[in-house]
Amino acid sequence: MCAPPTLPPGTVYLEASGSWSHTVARYGPPTQAPSVYCTAKPNSLGCSPAIGFAGSLSTNGGDDFAVTATDIHNQRSGLLFWGRAAAATPFHGGTLCVASPLVRSQLLQSGGNVGADDCSGTFTVPISQSYLIEHGLVQGSDLHFQFWYRDAGTAPFLIGLSNALHVRVGL
Numbered sequence: 001m002c003a004p005p006t007l008p009p010g011t012v013y014l015e016a017s018g019s020w021s022h023t024v025a026r027y028g029p030p031t032q033a034p035s036v037y038c039t040a041k042p043n044s045l046g047c048s049p050a051i052g053f054a055g056s057l058s059t060n061g062g063d064d065f066a067v068t069a070t071d072i073h074n075q076r077s078g079l080l081f082w083g084r085a086a087a088a089t090p091f092h093g094g095t096l097c098v099a100s101p102l103v104r105s106q107l108l109q110s111g112g113n114v115g116a117d118d119c120s121g122t123f124t125v126p127i128s129q130s131y132l133i134e135h136g137l138v139q140g141s142d143l144h145f146q147f148w149y150r151d152a153g154t155a156p157f158l159i160g161l162s163n164a165l166h167v168r169v170g171l
Contacts, residue, residue, distance in 0.1 A: 026162070034053050036165055038164040044073070045073060050073050057168075063129045065127045066124050066125060073149065073151055075111070077109055082098060083100060094159075096161070142167075148151070
């Protein structure tokens with residue numbers, strides 16, 4: 001009988017295979033479902049942008065993860081930024097939910113209805129496996145995401161901020 005070894009604290013078995021004579025296993029941090037945290041800054045129209053996600057963020061398997069935001073002021077520019085830790089820092093009448101250092105996406109356009117101002121804008125940013133590799137992110141890395149965008153242009157509504165998303169990179 002082959003007894004599995006005791007794992008280091010904070011790790012679990014991710015895969016295991018064996019036969020009568022041997023066992024092979026891979027271990028690492030436990031998989032954790034993405035979680036939304038922090039409070040969005042209501043925009044000049046009274047909408048609170050909501051961050052979300054689609055797919056799963058992993059270093060292996062499906063390459064289908066995207067960070068999304070809805071209820072964004074239409075026809076505005078913005079960006080997604082991320083860091084390795086959470087924060088709760090007052091920022092332009094809202095809360096910066098991601099700790100520095102920050103990595104920013106390219107400039108985004110919210111789209112939505114043309115004409116009258118409303119909250120029909122959205123953002124979608126895919127995070128690919130090649131992006132993870134490019135930034136040295138491996139299984140078990142914690143990422144915190146938040147969207148920033150331009151609002152109506154008069155104080156206190158110069159910028160908009162979504163709530164935030166915490167994701168642990170899986171296998």
